[in-house]
Amino acid sequence: MIQLKGIAAAPGIRVGPAHKFGKEEFTVPRNEIREDEIPINIQLFEEALIKTRKEIMELQKRIGSDMGQEEALIFDAHLLVLEDRMLIEEVISRLKKEKLNVACIFSEVLKKYTSVFSNIEDEYLKERIVDINDVGRRILRNLLGKERKAFSELKEKVVVVAHDISPSDTAAMHKKKVLAFVTDIGGKTSHTAIMAKSLEIPAVVGIEGATAMIHPDDVLIVDGSMGVVIINPDQQTLENYRREEQKFAGVLQKFLTAKDLPAVTRDGKTVQIYANIELPDEVPSVKLHGAKGIGLYRTEFFYMNRRDLPTEEEHYQEYKYVAQEMKPDPVVIRTLDLGGDKFLSQFAIPQEMQPFLGWRAIRFCLARPEIFKVQLRAILRASVHGKLKLMYPMISGVEELRQANTILDQAKKELEDKGLSYDKDMQVGTMIEVPSAALTADILAKETDFFSIGTNDLIQYSLAVDRVNEKVAYLYEPAHPAVLRMIKNIITAGHKEKIKVAMCGEMAGEPGLVLILLGMGLDEFSIPPQVIPELKYIIRSITMKQVEEIAEKASTLSTAKEVNNYSQDKLREILK
Ligand code: PEP
Numbered sequence: 001m002i003q004l005k006g007i008a009a010a011p012g013i014r015v016g017p018a019h020k021f022g023k024e025e026f027t028v029p030r031n032e033i034r035e036d037e038i039p040i041n042i043q044l045f046e047e048a049l050i051k052t053r054k055e056i057m058e059l060q061k062r063i064g065s066d067m068g069q070e071e072a073l074i075f076d077a078h079l080l081v082l083e084d085r086m087l088i089e090e091v092i093s094r095l096k097k098e099k100l101n102v103a104c105i106f107s108e109v110l111k112k113y114t115s116v117f118s119n120i121e122d123e124y125l126k127e128r129i130v131d132i133n134d135v136g137r138r139i140l141r142n143l144l145g146k147e148r149k150a151f152s153e154l155k156e157k158v159v160v161v162a163h164d165i166s167p168s169d170t171a172a173m174h175k176k177k178v179l180a181f182v183t184d185i186g187g188k189t190s191h192t193a194i195m196a197k198s199l200e201i202p203a204v205v206g207i208e209g210a211t212a213m214i215h216p217d218d219v220l221i222v223d224g225s226m227g228v229v230i231i232n233p234d235q236q237t238l239e240n241y242r243r244e245e246q247k248f249a250g251v252l253q254k255f256l257t258a259k260d261l262p263a264v265t266r267d268g269k270t271v272q273i274y275a276n277i278e279l280p281d282e283v284p285s286v287k288l289h290g291a292k293g294i295g296l297y298r299t300e301f302f303y304m305n306r307r308d309l310p311t312e313e314e315h316y317q318e319y320k321y322v323a324q325e326m327k328p329d330p331v332v333i334r335t336l337d338l339g340g341d342k343f344l345s346q347f348a349i350p351q352e353m354q355p356f357l358g359w360r361a362i363r364f365c366l367a368r369p370e371i372f373k374v375q376l377r378a379i380l381r382a383s384v385h386g387k388l389k390l391m392y393p394m395i396s397g398v399e400e401l402r403q404a405n406t407i408l409d410q411a412k413k414e415l416e417d418k419g420l421s422y423d424k425d426m427q428v429g430t431m432i433e434v435p436s437a438a439l440t441a442d443i444l445a446k447e448t449d450f451f452s453i454g455t456n457d458l459i460q461y462s463l464a465v466d467r468v469n470e471k472v473a474y475l476y477e478p479a480h481p482a483v484l485r486m487i488k489n490i491i492t493a494g495h496k497e498k499i500k501v502a503m504c505g506e507m508a509g510e511p512g513l514v515l516i517l518l519g520m521g522l523d524e525f526s527i528p529p530q531v532i533p534e535l536k537y538i539i540r541s542i543t544m545k546q547v548e549e550i551a552e553k554a555s556t557l558s559t560a561k562e563v564n565n566y567s568q569d570k571l572r573e574i575l576k
């Protein structure tokens with residue numbers, strides 16, 4: 001029995017067999033071959049092509065019946081790659097000339113193809129890299145005799161163990177098949193962790209060496225609440241954890257009793273509690289947990305796990321559905337926030353040294369207005385079906401806000417020209433998640449309808465701590481006095497201009513800190529749906545006077561540790 005400690009990323013306890021999920025980095029051997037080995041290498045290549053063709057056709061058939069014919073059509077492009085004479089002939093002629101094993105030759109040809117295509121300006125051709133890479137990797141996998149299973153193909157329920165899991169892989173996880181996951185790297189507010197919470201898949205991230213220590217089919221206990229993983233536990237430990245698992249479910253049940261009660265303090269102040277979602281499928285969970293609206297809809301997940309960009313109509317149908325389902329409660333749609341730790345296969349975005357400081361979110365949208373406007377028009381059109389609000393991510397100053405609003409005005413004009421209607425009073429808000437925006441909140445407040453504080457990013461930027469890097473996770477401190485001062489500044493600036501100030505980062509769901517945020521005057525909390533009942537329970541237990549005093553005292557403390565200890569003590573006192 002071995003116990004590993006990592007970062008608690010998504011709560012819950014699960015027990016199950018380990019399933020290794022590879023990073024798909026192939027080590028391709030490079031061996032010289034003899035003249036008489038050329039025919040067998042050509043034969044291996046042909047067999048790999050046939051096997052790949054069979055796999056793709058099976059996949060196409062399954063996707064066709066599961067998701068529809070249109071989705072299955074994308075595999076036609078894959079089949080075409082397999083028939084590309086130029087590619088096949090180049091592999092065979094280089095094989096004869098260079099006399100190296102076929103996997104090595106094929107991987108060199110593949111690299112050459114992808115680099116040629118990525119330098120082409122044409123968008124359509126650029127997109128073909130994704131197909132070529134995808135098929136190329138399949139061929140390579142078959143040449144090397146490797147297997148990669150999709151989550152949906154898993155036969156039994158497993159604990160996924162990986163070096164890292166991307167947010168899009170997480171989004172593709174099958175809740176029925178994936179019990180929990182464990183990774184070598186990652187942080188508490190990485191989008192992988194956020195996604196896991198939404199899908200209610202317990203997760204422990206940032207265990208250095210987890211993939212080296214865990215072997216396939218080891219029995220694992222994953223405690224996503226404490227950040228602990230136990231490999232091959234003894235009978236006693238297993239029983240203890242099974243009891244804990246039941247207790248956890250029991251506590252959740254208890255909080256759930258508060259879910260439909262209003263979030264009102266004991267002295268009568270109503271606090272707005274909204275939910276964060278990544279996918280429209282989460283709407284039932286939002287309602288189940290008693291949210292009075294959606295305060296953050298992270299739309300970028302709609303662009304993931306697909307080969308093309310969503311059309312305006314697809315966006316529209318998606319937002320219309322969420323607006324109608326939540327009506328009359330509000331839904332805040334955040335415009336595309338790609339980049340950082342979220343990448344989309346449709347764009348060949350060059351690798352950056354510091355992606356969180358790079359070409360992401362609103363910066364990307366302002367540079368590509370033709371892509372941005374598709375989403376804006378769809379949001380506007382959907383606004384007539386409910387109470388939609390829109391907000392921009394990563395605004396660093398008022399110029400960016402103005403530029404975004406100019407594009408929004410163009411989108412409105414385009415709809416008007418076509419005679420299409422939209423809600424003329426739709427509110428347009430600004431996420432405050434960059435320190436420069438926090439410090440100029442007084443300027444921004446004059447030109448926006450509401451603020452939503454994105455603490456996940458605000459903390460990483462103001463404390464200079466990468467939110468996905470487990471090595472510096474100990475410095476990632478929502479309770480740091482610098483963070484608290486910034487939040488206070490944003491709330492004061494917003495209220496001076498009479499606009500509402502919300503928070504949609506994970507900090508808004510940290511029970512102890514909620515007391516301080518309430519005391520600072522935060523108007524709205526948007527959190528993962530599962531946390532809502534607990535937050536309501538806390539709000540219903542306090543008075544405003546109590547929390548104002550707590551916030552006041554917290555502002556005099558010097559370290560995050562002092563703030564955490566103090567707020568936890570107060571919480572225990574209040575909840576008895
Ligand atoms: C944030 O940064 O706090 C936020 C809510 O946005 P995201 O986590 O998607 O970056």
Ligand code: MG
Nearest residue numbers: 433454456457
């Ligand atoms: Mg953010």
